[in-house]
Amino acid sequence: MxxxxxxxxxxxxxxxxxxxxxxxxxxxxxxxxxxxxxxxxxxxxxxxxxxxxxxxPRGAMRIGGRPRRSGIPGALPGDQSSIRDLAGRSVPLRKGLTPDAARRTCELLRPMITGDAISITDTENILAYVGPGSDHHRDGEPMYTSAAPRAISRGKTQVVSDAAGLSCREPNCELTGAVIAPLRIGTRIVGSLGVYQTQAQMPPKQLVEDMASMLSMHLEMADLDREKQLATHARLDALRAQINPHFLFNILNTIASKARTRPEEARELLLRLSEFFRYAVRQEGHFAEFAQEYFFVRTYISLEQARFDDRLQVRYDIDPQVLTSRVPVLTIQPLVENAVKHGIAAKPDGGTVRLKARVDPLTRTTTIRVSDDGVGIDPQVLSQLFSSNGGTGGEGPVGAGVEHAGVGLRNISERLDSLFGDRYDLSISTPKSGGTVVELTVPLR
Incomplete structure (x- = not known):
């Protein structure tokens, strides 16, 4: 006022x-x-x-008396909120310690901290250098000073106040001081953050360490993301590998039996079998249109019906809006396979498998329901399917008869965890009328 x-x-x-x-x-x-x-x-x-x-006047606050930052002697007013500003921004190193990410991070940090030059290195080379001295401190080349390797080897921040302490290999280097802090992923040192001076005031050691800690946190999150992606890819590969060899042998036997009496039907089955494995092996990424997964399921069903004849009936109830939505690949077919193998195949008179899919525009979810009127799942097996070792051993109904189903369902569940976190739902139930119902709800994509 x-x-x-x-x-x-x-x-x-x-x-x-x-x-x-x-x-x-x-x-x-x-x-x-x-x-x-x-x-x-x-x-x-x-x-x-x-x-x-x-x-x-411009620069007056940098030349005259400076308010001190609490806990950090000599901190400048602009530095006081630097850590808070960095925490609220998207840091390029969140994608990993790469040359491009390092350069963009240096350009982001330079206006936020007192210092003439900013450098980020790995344990051997300069990944990015921005500021005076870039003519010989070049990206991708070994570190020119001895101070940065000391910070990495000792795991401690190095404060250098003269050119002799920097020990730059370039005789005419204009750098006169630096604060260099190590970057870590957990306890492992992966690089360094350096703030170099020619004329500007030396930044507070604590400020550079705080910056390095913030960048280390982003590197740890990038490392966790990478491990999570690898685990998700591994689970997808496991699902591909779980295509039951007995299914392949049975289909090949069916084709062989029809080769003499029904050669055209045998040829058609061979084409469908090749389409089935081509989709399972070559599908890239973690998501596909429901229409593609639906075609994959129908190909699988056509092969099984050639083997079971009239013992296997299938009913489809698909909302046309679902066809263009994207769902996790190789998720629906294993659910249908479980219904056929463990529900219908074990029933002397056979039965019916139903596949139902709906889109809810209000909750923006896709719901997929696979049900059968087969023999159902033993309650003991149902209670152990998602436990740490349920369905993978034991005696009686928990043994090999449902091992494949249990492992497959847990793989699907773990992969959905990686893709959606807690934003999905996978439930299994055994209605009083018999059979098994598996219902999956995933976010609409």
């Missing part, structure tokens, strides 16, 4: 002076239009210049 009152007073004084000079002191008095124009121009000049006048 005080600043606004000063500005308003200044504008009133300007208009009073303009009126007095143009209307009272000048003879004859100026016309109204020039008088108003002069007043407006002077008022605009005062309003625009007022913030700069209040701030004072």
């Amino acid at each position: 005080r600043g606004s009152a000063i500005l308003a007073t200044a504008v009133l004084i300007i208009w009073a002076l303009v009126y007095s000079i143009t209307q009272l002191l000048v003879t004859p008095a100026l016309p109204m239009l020039p008088t108003v124009g002069i007043g407006v121009l002077l008022s605009v000049g005062v309003v625009l210049g007022y913030p700069s006048a209040m701030r004072g």
